Amino acid sequence: MIDYKVIDFRCRPPMAAQKLIFDLKLGRLKWRNRFICPPSQATLPSMYQVGTDEGLDLLYQEMTAAGIDTIVVPGRNLSNPPKAVVKESGITSLNVTDEELVALNRRYQGRAIGMHGIDAEQSSEKIVAGIEKAVREHGLSGAVLEIGYSVDEAGRPLQLNDRRLYPIYETMIRLDKPLMLQSGIYAGHDIDANNWPPLDRVMQDFPGLKMILAHGGYPRVLDAIALCVKHPSLYISPDIYCFFPGGRLYIDAISQLPDQPGPDPGLSPRPRGDGQLSLPQRRPGVGTQRLNPGRTNGTGQW
Numbered sequence: 346m347i348d349y350k351v352i353d354f355r356c357r358p359p360m361a362a363q364k365l366i367f368d369l370k371l372g373r374l375k376w377r378n379r380f381i382c383p384p385s386q387a388t389l390p391s392m393y394q395v396g397t398d399e400g401l402d403l404l405y406q407e408m409t410a411a412g413i414d415t416i417v418v419p420g421r422n423l424s425n426p427p428k429a430v431v432k433e434s435g436i437t438s439l440n441v442t443d444e445e446l447v448a449l450n451r452r453y454q455g456r457a458i459g460m461h462g463i464d465a466e467q468s469s470e471k472i473v474a475g476i477e478k479a480v481r482e483h484g485l486s487g488a489v490l491e492i493g494y495s496v497d498e499a500g501r502p503l504q505l506n507d508r509r510l511y512p513i514y515e516t517m518i519r520l521d522k523p524l525m526l527q528s529g530i531y532a533g534h535d536i537d538a539n540n541w542p543p544l545d546r547v548m549q550d551f552p553g554l555k556m557i558l559a560h561g562g563y564p565r566v567l568d569a570i571a572l573c574v575k576h577p578s579l580y581i582s583p584d585i586y587c588f589f590p591g592g593r594l595y596i597d598a599i600s601q602l603p604d605q606p607g608p609d610p611g612l613s614p615r616p617r618g619d620g621q622l623s624l625p626q627r628r629p630g631v632g633t634q635r636l637n638p639g640r641t642n643g644t645g646q647w
Contacts, residue, residue, distance in 0.1 A: 420461050
């Protein structure tokens with residue numbers, strides 16, 4: 346029998362700053378253009394108690410009941426966030442700070458691994474200092490970049506291969522931590538946030554960068570899969586989009602890898618004893634999947 350951990354990768358706990366996301370999720374249940382698939386329709390009691398201690402306690406109970414060992418929680422730090430705010434609750438920020446992530450992990454007895462949120466519109470020096478503090482002082486396990494909500498110096502959508510972002514990539518390599526890149530249909534001010542040729546160029550310039558494509562690059566699924574095959578340090582976490590139109594491509598791609606023990610295998614990030622993340626070589630599980638697992642450094646570490 347294989348002993349492995351189950352990780353809910355890129356979990357959004359019912360914290361106050363997440364209320365807009367949960368309102369969108371619950372509101373979509375009534376939309377005529379919603380996709381009828383069980384995972385996207387699922388609700389739990391914690392989703393109705395966002396911003397309360399009760400909601401956080403309910404999520405912890407739901408994790409335990411579902412057999413979830415650990416959750417990985419992305420931070421968020423946006424100067425130019427989505428325009429909508431939750432006016433009736435007084436919430437005007439969608440940001441989740443490092444301090445909040447540390448407090449959540451303490452509340453969850455070490456079962457909530459946090460990742461620092463990057464504001465790509467800050468200076469490179471300030472971004473790098475923030476990442477270093479998050480990892481070295483707060484013990485966070487990586488960083489999150491939401492490129493779709495940022496602009497370059499000319500006011501155009503910021504691209505991943507913009508040279509002012511390169512110190513971020515250099516810092517993640519130096520700290521030996523992964524960078525999570527947000528994608529998906531709500532990953533920016535418009536859907537062009539899911540533009541992957543610049544990601545290809547970044548991975549060529551930084552072959553040692555451990556990049557996680559949150560939401561799997563959806564809706565440009567084939568591009569994301571192709572880049573995972575091309576770049577051994579690029580990982581995908583398609584999660585809910587496995588059940589959206591075109592999402593079956595993720596599962597089909599994984600099933601074509603050699604030595605697969607089941608129909609929907611993959612590679613899962615798992616916590617080490619120090620609360621950080623490591624990535625096993627080959628194991629069944631849920632979470633982040635790697636489409637070129639044979640080309641590794643032999644350690645399985647992030």
